[in-house]
Amino acid sequence: xxxxxxxxxxxxxxxxxxxxxxxxxxxxxxxxxxxxxxxxxxxxxxxxxxxxxxxxxxxxxxxxxxxxxxxxxxxxxxxxxxxxxxxxxxxxxxxxxxxxxxxxxxxxxxxxxxxxxxxxxxxxxxxxxxxxxxxxxxxxxxxxxxxxxxxxxxxxxxxxxxxxxxxxxxx
Numbered sequence: 814x815x816x817x818x819x820x821x822x823x824x825x826x827x828x829x830x831x832x833x834x835x836x837x838x839x840x841x842x843x844x845x846x847x848x849x850x851x852x853x854x855x856x857x858x859x860x861x862x863x864x865x866x867x868x869x870x871x872x873x874x875x876x877x878x879x880x881x882x883x884x885x886x887x888x889x890x891x892x893x894x895x896x897x898x899x900x901x902x903x904x905x906x907x908x909x910x911x912x913x914x915x916x917x918x919x920x921x922x923x924x925x926x927x928x929x930x931x932x933x934x935x936x937x938x939x940x941x942x943x944x945x946x947x948x949x950x951x952x953x954x955x956x957x958x959x960x961x962x963x964x965x966x967x968x969x970x971x972x973x974x975x976x977x978x979x980x981x982x983x984x
Contacts, residue, residue: 820969822930823880825921828969829934830871832914834885835976837864839910842891843903853900853951857907860944867937874933888981901952908948912964913975914941919966 820828840861843849849857868885875882891897894906918938925931946958967975 820921820924822925822927823875823878825925825934825969826871826875826878826880826930827883828921828973829918829937830868830875830883831980832917832972832976833864833867833871833937834883835889835979836910836914837861837868838885838889839891839907840864842889843897843907846897848898848903849900853904856947856951857903860907860947863940863944867940870933870937874930878927878930884984886981887984890979890981893978904948904952908945908952911941911944911948913967913972914938915945916965916967917969917972919964920968920972 840857844854844857844861872882891906894902894909896902897906915938918934918941922931922934922938925934942959942964945964949956949958
């Protein structure tokens with residue numbers, strides 16, 4: 814069971830937006846590098862589009878609710894995820910990011926009080942879980958891409974502690 818953390822819906826949306834900015838920037842960087850080929854390149858292009866769509870949806874939801882969306886960082890430190898010059902390194906890094914995203918949404922979801930926000934978060938977490946499964950198949954086609962019936966839930970502070978080394982300076 815996720816620990817209660819007492820954030821309001823706008824704070825939760827901005828927390829999610831921080832993670833989506835991180836993921837969107839990762840895919841922009843990785844897709845531009847041209848290291849991946851074949852199915853991996855195709856899937857990563859689609860995943861990158863999804864992450865950009867998540868940023869757009871969350872930004873709109875925050876603005877629509879009268880809040881101020883957090884901005885993307887001026888830069889990110891993706892090298893902290895390992896060697897991104899190889900396909901294996903990129904896939905390992907992407908699996909970490911996407912699994913962390915699923916755990917973040919699973920941890921924050923129970924705290925959301927507005928049903929329309931919960932619906933958006935639920936749709937996003939499903940997509941993030943699909944991303945993890947695709948990446949796991951790319952890493953090892955023989956492995957089980959969905960090994961857990963109930964993926965991990967992480968408290969927001971634990972997620973932020975995990976991603977802080979990746980966050981560059983504020984814009």
